[in-house]
Amino acid sequence: MGESTCVACGECVQACPTGALMPAVMLDEKQTRVTYPDRKVDSLCPFCGVGCQVTYQVKDEKVIYAEGRDGPANHNRLCVKGRFGFDYIHHPHRLTKPLVRLPNARKDANDQVDPANPFTHFREASWEEALDIAARGLVKIRDEKGVKALAGFGSAKGSNEEAYLFQKLVRTGFGSNNVDHCTRLCHASSVAALTEGLNSGAVSAPFSAAMDAEVIIVIGANPTVNHPVAATYIKNAAKRGAKLIVIDPRLQSLSRHATKHLAFKPGSDVAMLNAMINTIITEGLTDDQYIAGYTEGFDELKAKIADFTPEKMEPICGIPADTLREVARLYARAKSAIIFWGMGISQHVHGTDNARCLIALALITGQVGRPGTGLHPLRGQNNVQGASDAGLIPMFLPDYQPVGRVDLRGKFEELWQKSLDPVRGLTVVEIMNAIHAGEIHGMYIEGENPAMSDPDLQHARRALAMLDHLVVQDLFVTETAFHADVILPASAFAEKSGTFTNTDRRVQLAREVIKPPGDARQDLWIIQEIGKRMGLPWNYSGPADVFAEMTEVMPSLNNITWERLVREGAVTYPVDDPHKPGNEIIFTTGFPTANGRGKIVPAHVIPPDELPDAEYSMVLSTGRVLEHWHTGSMTRRASVLDQIEPEAVAFMSPKDMRRMQLWPGDFIRLQTRRGAVEVKVRSDRDVPENMVFMPFCYAEAAANLLTNPALDPFGKIPEFKFCAVRAEKAELRSAAE
8 A cells, every 4th residue: 555556535435336345444353344323414524625525424422434425626525634534533632621720830832741641731620710710811911911912813723603703802802903823824925915916815716617727737736635636626627638737846746647847946936937927928928908908017017027038037947948938828828727826835935926926927818717717826724715704814804804994994893892903913923923022921822733833833832931821722732732821622623513615715514513522612602701701792602693793794705694504505705696606706807906907016036035055955845745734733643644644754855865875764854043853754756856845744843843934024924835954864863763
């Protein structure tokens, strides 16, 4: 299995028409079926932004198996995480009672708490006591040190209703806009560019639009790993005859299906894309009618792009000028072409400029607003789109309404019966810096793990340990919870009902499959109880009540009701009529800007913040592996996933390994200006020379101890995809260990 191309998705088991292949969990040691579910519940997958619909099979109040449903996103398909990654909810590390920090348990940035035995640092408490302590600490800081002394991180793993209520708590209970979530660490720069140019941060077409495209560009993304089901549509399209262009420094599985793979030099995105724009303009391949009718700023782009010839950009980006011209012509001449991008575009100090280039490519060629065309940033978390829509970001109220606009803020103040802060709040990394500066003293973190996900982790962990009061709401004692004063046991995805919005703008209803274990509670209930103790007169009976309030202030939810979602299961916004399906393709007749035009913004070549040098001679890039998700708190507790990919690894090219006299499985020491880790090395021909690729899901070798916290000036996103690193064989350690 390990040497095969099998990705353990289990599709063969679901597709088998005879029962010759069956889930192992249903068989005894003689391979006889002995287990049958008590019931089946339809819901969603909790991992990536594809939003696959799933049927969970339950036996004795435990989920035993997951099958793909014929939902609009997946049509029965599931990946290895969706099919086998559910049993983290039954892991013995699950929190089942509130915990309060022991008075003699000092906080330290290097604190380690055993999730199986947190009682070295914490004691159990009743819900009443834990909630009182949690809220009292927050109120004390707010009243004594000011409203700007508090901050909150919500979760893209939670429902739309939880995200909405959490940001409302921060804005009305804390009194500021210091609220953010993991969008800041994935697509914040994409949203900044899309909002600037199109006044919309969402995708213009679903990923299934690839099936209607003549040309598909996948840039800075690895869908077969990060969005495996979406990748199947791209593969299907390529098999049907679409020309697939993959653009990424690393090769990937999709490269085998591609017409071209452009393995450009890391960090040279703008140079390469500007060369393609230059080709399209100078060769007269633009859609002049579309430019005249639907865009602004083209003349400025034309003037500024003149110097970015493919010949001049070739030595910068490493792609031959002829190849740059060929790909530009393919894209511009296609009857329909679509661009998909991922965090390889966004996680740079020039991430917003990268996205500006992609928007410009689409606008000057008219490749938007029609079947098979569009701009699609593949959203990472299962509800990062919905959480952003719901206002879980510091500069926008729900539906991206700027906090500084008094005309927009007024309706929220009227509905919420509170005056709102007109000043944008701090982002994820800015909040950590503000803690070090003595400006923020208390935090409420719901379902996020910044002690693993933030760049320069030692800086983040020191910040968390400095807080006067930290409330953490989660499933497990995470690395962030190590530093908490109160830990509140939350509900897992399969234990709640609510709406979730996938990368296609599709709002879907998740249903409660089983009850939370022990005395764990629903996240929505916990947030509301904290709000009540902070003086907010809340009395929501459940997610339907919260959703109804959301529809009052979020135009994107027009004509979508809770009842409709119960009836239909999924509705894509925007929706023109309560009785009509939603619009999967948008921008068909212009853009939601003041003048109806898309704004073209030229981008300049900006180097990465930290370039390799004699001391740190290689490039470190971070990301995910197929079997694990983000910080690993869920997937590393999923038995099948952890069996397939059980230990921390870094990936290097075979040439670099030979040069360093390394064998697969040897330990290497990776060191940057921020920290060092030792980790096993794996040979990977897809990794270019002079690069190390490292997943960030492993607590025992945390990649973000190494990463650079330098920020994109517009999206405020850290540069996870590029920093200088020194790699060397670890002393006295070998694969035998």
